[in-house]
Amino acid sequence: MKTTRQASTRIWDLPTRLFHWLFAAAVIGAIVTVKVGGSWMDWHMPFGVTALVLLTFRVIWGFTGSRYARFSSFVKGPRAVWHYLRHPEKHSPAGHSPLGGLSVVALLLVVAVQAGTGLFATDDILTSGPLNQFVSSDTAALLTSIHKWNENILFGLIGLHLLAIAIYALRGKQLVPAMITGDVPLENLPSNTVPAHDTVGLKIWALALIVVLGWMGWKLVNFAKLAPMGF
Numbered sequence: 001m002k003t004t005r006q007a008s009t010r011i012w013d014l015p016t017r018l019f020h021w022l023f024a025a026a027v028i029g030a031i032v033t034v035k036v037g038g039s040w041m042d043w044h045m046p047f048g049v050t051a052l053v054l055l056t057f058r059v060i061w062g063f064t065g066s067r068y069a070r071f072s073s074f075v076k077g078p079r080a081v082w083h084y085l086r087h088p089e090k091h092s093p094a095g096h097s098p099l100g101g102l103s104v105v106a107l108l109l110v111v112a113v114q115a116g117t118g119l120f121a122t123d124d125i126l127t128s129g130p131l132n133q134f135v136s137s138d139t140a141a142l143l144t145s146i147h148k149w150n151e152n153i154l155f156g157l158i159g160l161h162l163l164a165i166a167i168y169a170l171r172g173k174q175l176v177p178a179m180i181t182g183d184v185p186l187e188n189l190p191s192n193t194v195p196a197h198d199t200v201g202l203k204i205w206a207l208a209l210i211v212v213l214g215w216m217g218w219k220l221v222n223f224a225k226l227a228p229m230g231f
C-alpha cells in the first residue's frame with residue numbers, strides 16, 4: 001500500500017479533495033444561476049441538490065474517511081481553538097487546525113441550512129423546491145425567507161474562508177496545493193506525522209456512497225419537475 005510520494009506525505013485522501021472542488025463548484029453554480037436568473041434558474045435546483053448530495057457524502061465521510069478527513073481529527077472545543085490562537089506553533093500542521101475545523105463545520109452547517117430550506121422554498125410563480133408541496137404556505141414563506149437571508153451568512157463565510165487561505169499564503173503557508181495533490185512536503189511536517197491511508201478500498205467505498213446519494217439527489221430533482229407548482 002503506497003500512501004506517500006517522494007519527500008511528501010498524503011494528508012487529504014482523493015474523495016475529500018474531489019468533494020471539496022465539486023462542492024465549491026456546486027455552491028458557486030447555485031449562486032450564479034440564481035443571480036443571473038431567467039432560464040438559468042432551471043439549473044439552480046440541480047446545483048443546489050448537488051451541493052446537498054455532496055454535503056451528505058461529507059458528513060458520512062467525516063466518520064468513515066481517512067485520518068485527517070474525520071471530524072474527530074479536527075472538530076475541537078473552544079479551549080483547543082483558544083490554545084491554537086495563542087500557540088499555533090504547538091499544533092501539528094497536518095490536517096485542519098482547530099480554527100480551520102471550526103470554519104469547516106460552519107461552512108457545512110450554513111450550506112445545509114441553505115440547501116435544506118431550498119427544498120421547501122418558492123418564488124410563488126415558477127420555481128418551487130421539490131418538498132414545497134408538503135408544507136403550508138406560511139411555513140414555505142418562512143423557509144423561503146431563511147433561504148434568502150442565509151445567503152448573506154454564506155457569502156460572509158466563503159469570504160472568510162478565502163481570506164484565511166490568502167493570509168496563510170502571505171505568511172508563507174500554502175494550503176491550496178495540498179487540497180489539489182493531497183500531499184504536504186515532509187519538510188513542512190513533524191517527523192512523526194502519520195500519513196492518511198488513501199487506499200483503493202476507501203475509494204471504492206466513496207464511489208459506492210456517492211452513486212447511492214447521487215441517485216437519491218437525481219430522484220429529488222426529477223420529483224421537483226413532476227411536483228405541482230402550487231396555485
Ligand code: HEM
Nearest residue numbers: 030034045048049051115118119121122123127128129151
Ligand atoms: C448551496 C445551495 C444554494 C444556494 C447558495 C441558493 C441560493 C439562493 C438564493 C440566494 C435565492 C434567492 C434569490 C432571490 O433573491 O430571489 C434562492 C432562491 C431559490 N432557491 Fe436556492 N440556493 C441553494 C440551494 C437550493 C436548493 C437545494 C433548492 C431546491 C431544491 C433551491 C430552491 C430555490 C427556490 C425554489 C428559490 C426561489 C425562491 C424565491 O426566489 O423567492 N435552492 N436560492
Ligand code: HEM
Nearest residue numbers: 016020024027028095096097100104107108158175176179
Ligand atoms: C464556494 C466556495 C467554497 C466552499 C463552500 C468551500 C468549502 C470548503 C470546505 C467545506 C472545506 C473543508 C474540506 C474538507 O475537510 O472536506 C474547505 C477546505 C479548503 N478549501 Fe475551500 N471552499 C470553497 C472555495 C475554495 C477555493 C476557491 C479555494 C482555493 C482558493 C479553497 C481552498 C481550500 C483549502 C486550501 C482548504 C483546506 C484548508 C486547510 O488546509 O485546512 N476553497 N473548503
